[in-house]
Amino acid sequence: MVRMGRNDHAVIEAVLAGDKEAYGALVVRHSESLFRVAFRITRNEADADDVVQEALLRGYQKLGSFRAESNFGTWIYRIAVRCALDKIGGRKVDESSRVSDETSPELQEVQVADWAAGPDRLLLSGEIGAMQETAMHGLTATERTAFVLRHMEDCTTEEIGAALGIGPNAAKQAVFRAVKKLRVRLAVLRVRT
Amino acid sequence: MSHLREEELIEYFYSRGEVGARGNRHVESCAECAEAYTALQADLEEMEFAEPPARDAGYGERIWESLAQSLPAYAAPRRRWLRSGFWMGLSYAAACGLLVSSAFIAGTLWEKNQTSSATAARPAPPAPKERVVLVVLGDHLDRSERLLVELKHADVDSADMVSPLREEAKSLLAANRVCLKSATQGDDPELKTALGDLNRLLDELANQPEGLNSAAIARLQSEMNSDGLLFEVRVLRSRIPEGQAAGMTGEGGGKI
Numbered sequence: 001m002v003r004m005g006r007n008d009h010a011v012i013e014a015v016l017a018g019d020k021e022a023y024g025a026l027v028v029r030h031s032e033s034l035f036r037v038a039f040r041i042t043r044n045e046a047d048a049d050d051v052v053q054e055a056l057l058r059g060y061q062k063l064g065s066f067r068a069e070s071n072f073g074t075w076i077y078r079i080a081v082r083c084a085l086d087k088i089g090g091r092k093v094d095e096s097s098r099v100s101d102e103t104s105p106e107l108q109e110v111q112v113a114d115w116a117a118g119p120d121r122l123l124l125s126g127e128i129g130a131m132q133e134t135a136m137h138g139l140t141a142t143e144r145t146a147f148v149l150r151h152m153e154d155c156t157t158e159e160i161g162a163a164l165g166i167g168p169n170a171a172k173q174a175v176f177r178a179v180k181k182l183r184v185r186l187a188v189l190r191v192r193t
Numbered sequence: 194m195s196h197l198r199e200e201e202l203i204e205y206f207y208s209r210g211e212v213g214a215r216g217n218r219h220v221e222s223c224a225e226c227a228e229a230y231t232a233l234q235a236d237l238e239e240m241e242f243a244e245p246p247a248r249d250a251g252y253g254e255r256i257w258e259s260l261a262q263s264l265p266a267y268a269a270p271r272r273r274w275l276r277s278g279f280w281m282g283l284s285y286a287a288a289c290g291l292l293v294s295s296a297f298i299a300g301t302l303w304e305k306n307q308t309s310s311a312t313a314a315r316p317a318p319p320a321p322k323e324r325v326v327l328v329v330l331g332d333h334l335d336r337s338e339r340l341l342v343e344l345k346h347a348d349v350d351s352a353d354m355v356s357p358l359r360e361e362a363k364s365l366l367a368a369n370r371v372c373l374k375s376a377t378q379g380d381d382p383e384l385k386t387a388l389g390d391l392n393r394l395l396d397e398l399a400n401q402p403e404g405l406n407s408a409a410i411a412r413l414q415s416e417m418n419s420d421g422l423l424f425e426v427r428v429l430r431s432r433i434p435e436g437q438a439a440g441m442t443g444e445g446g447g448k449i
Contacts, residue, residue, distance in 0.1 A: 015267060017267070020265075023264065024261065028253030028254060028256075029253070031248070032248050032253065035248055035252070039245035040242070043243070053259060053260060057264070063267070132241065176199070186239075186240070
């Protein structure tokens with residue numbers, strides 16, 4: 001039975017003092033929020049569950065290095081983002097949504113794969129959401145994670161950089177590249193409307 | 194007027210107008226940038242991504258159940274102190290003790306070694322229990338030579354000359370015994386023979402029952418070959434450098 005009621009820091013002290021069961025309170029408290037960000041990055045329910053478990057396991061193992069002045073929620077959130085990034089980084093990108101990373105330096109345009117299936121058929125079948133999902137899969141793991149954190153999680157570029165282990169400017173550029181690629185891919189929706 | 198780049202428009206969108214006064218003013222005043230921003234805003238706001246599936250209330254519990262089995266408990270601080278502090282301190286103490294012991298043993302061995310080598314380098318000191326008589330052989334031979342010369346030219350009719358010979362012989366006899374004993378232990382046969390002959394002569398001179406008279410002196414000069422003994426003493430004396438107190442070892446190896 002998981003004991004609740006103590007704040008995160010008190011629980012961490014108890015865990016480090018040898019009370020393993022106390023960690024259960026942190027798991028119950030943060031699992032759902034970790035699942036949300038994990039799902040948004042992985043776009044897959046099973047993968048998101050794996051990410052939650054992996055993040056909480058890594059968090060327990062690194063608990064000795066957790067600094068008291070930090071926020072456990074933020075700390076474990078970053079670990080979960082890294083786990084999700086690892087997850088999608090190792091996953092093979094769908095061939096139909098492959099995107100070249102080559103960008104014209106003059107036009108600052110992104111070269112995307114041709115959508116042979118055609119927008120009309122996709123729209124007619126009511127698969128706009130699937131189209132967006134496909135566009136998301138065309139992003140690199142870093143771009144997708146940066147975009148999710150910026151667009152859906154309302155993280156600042158500093159927070160994104162910290163979560164991804166990169167500098168704020170690199171995080172900002174990753175968001176820019178993601179938005180450009182998505183706009184190019186989803187331009188067909190504007191044509192339809 | 195330069196227009197905002199797409200990156201700036203994207204940043205403007207996500208910062209919700211907090212990107213700065215320049216961006217706000219420009220988008221409001223520039224029709225071209227305002228149009229570009231409106232298009233960007235529409236694209237981003239129209240993106241509808243699937244919301245994460247809801248997790249039930251027992252989700253966290255299930256995650257914990259799956260994790261709990263594989264998590265080892267952290268060591269209690271006291272035990273950690275024991276491990277990191279006490280045992281580490283004990284290790285340091287043991288290492289220091291070992292170092293001190295090694296230094297002590299090494300020092301002892303070194304000192305012993307030094308002592309034995311110094312002992313080997315120096316001549317053995319005289320044993321405290323053994324009497325050491327230091328007699329300068331050169332002086333003894335000088336005195337003996339003078340006695341023999343006087344004996345050779347003694348005026349046997351003069352009692353004034355004979356009496357000092359007897360007293361000198363008695364005095365030299367004690368010293369000669371010591372020299373003879375030392376020479377017997379040494380490896381100089383010539384010295385041993387000469388001192389032995391000298392000892393018999395001195396003994397006769399010092400212990401004549403009727404006292405020294407012309408007949409006794411003549412007999413001693415003849416029987417004891419005092420002239421030959423004088424020659425031997427001179428030879429031995431010449432082997433000793435002038436002014437050097439050449440010594441001999443006395444009893445127990447003492448230097449004479």
